Amino acid sequence: MMSITTRSLARSRAFAVSGSAVILALALAACGSSDDPSMSGMHHGHKPSASASASQDSSTGDMPDMARAADGNGLADNKDGYRLASPDTTLKAGKPTPYRFVITDPDGTAVTDFALDQTKRMHFYAIRSDLTGFQHLHPAMASDGTWTAALASLAPGSWRMFASFSPDSGSGKGKDFVMSRTVxxxxxxxxxxxPAVADSTQxxxxxxxxSGQPTAGTAQPLAVRITKDGKAVTDLQPYLDTYAHLTAFHEGDAAFAHLHPTTSSGKGSSTLSFHAELGTPGDWRLFLQFRTGGKLHTAALTLHAG
Known part of the structure; x- marks a missing residue:
């Protein structure tokens, strides 16, 4: 096993604890991979994301700064004294690559005690600035609190890496956090x-x-009906302790929203119900993951929140 240790990460922001340091002992041999397949190359329209098209933008992308203060949308790398830290600011294109990070508490100590959320202690998401290339992973944590997410191939551009977790001890116990950094x-x-706003996808x-019309800033019911060859699908299998997982990202800034299922509906039913709360008006790209026949499927569509 080979480990890589970085020097203490300099804390340049006012929220940082004076004199504290983050030591990342990165055991690459413990590189984590999801126990579920990810749609790592998913582009709009469900096409692979390997090749470039004629329309070009800067490889630095157009996402907001990773330290931007935001309440509940995951666009900050810190909240309530907790921080997402990583030495990785650049990742290679076109090949699987690890992303290494650690969560620190208000004292600057690496957090190692996390509560289960939908059977996992850490949910990790990667999304490019144009909301393509979606990946949902469950990384592995080393004993020192270092997480390693085994990312599939990334297309050039600016990406935002989200960590969703809940500490199981300390001042953050019982709180849900979503933080992110850009690479x-x-x-x-x-x-x-x-893609244009639509109420269906394949x-x-x-x-x-x-069905349902999201309204920014308020909770609204949202239902998803799944059919195949014109017939209702009633053989959905559990995925992450429910029958579907729905994640949404806002166009322009990639603000994060996790839409929670309202019931465990799915077994024998083709309609899934969600509690939708999209914090910002505009278009959102939704990624819905469900399992049938032992295979994980990821569908995407664009919805508008008024």
Whole structure:
């Protein structure tokens, strides 16, 4: 096993604890991989994300600064004294690559005690600035609190890496946190336009139809009906302790929203119900993951929150 240790990460922000340091002992041999397949190359329209198109943007992307203060949308790398720290600011394009990070508490100590959320202690998401390339992983944690997310191939551009977790001790116990940092993947970054707003999409022969109208800043019910060959799908299998996992990202800043299922509906039912609360008006790209026949499917569509 080979480990890599970085020097103490300099704390340049006012929230940092004076004199504290973050030591990352990064055991690459413990590189974590999800026990569920990810749609790592998912572009708009469910096409692989390997090649560039004619429309170009800067490889640095257009995401807000990773330290931007934000309440509940995951666009900050710190909240309530907790911090997401990582030495990785640049990742290679076109090949699987690890992303290493640690969560520190208000004292600057690496957190190692996390509560289970939908059967996992850490949910990790990667999304490019144009909301393509979605990946949802469950990384592995080393004994010193270092997490390693085994990312699949990344297309050039600016990416935002989200960590969703709940400490199981300390001042943050019982609280849900979502934090993020940006990384650059060098190369000619082809920007893919966001698909038009629609209430249905298809993936792997399944048709998903969404009903309900999200309203920014308020909780609204949202239902997703799944059919195949015109018939209701009633053989959904559990995924992360429920029958579907729905994540949304806001166009322009990639603000995060996790839409929680309102019931454990799914077994014998083709309609899934969610509690939708999208914090910002505008278009959102939704990624819905569900399992049938032992295979994980990931569908995407664009919804508008008024």
């Amino acid at each position: 650059t993947v060098p190369g000619a970054a082809a920007r893919t336009p966001l 993936v792997d022969g399944y048709t998903l139809t969404v």
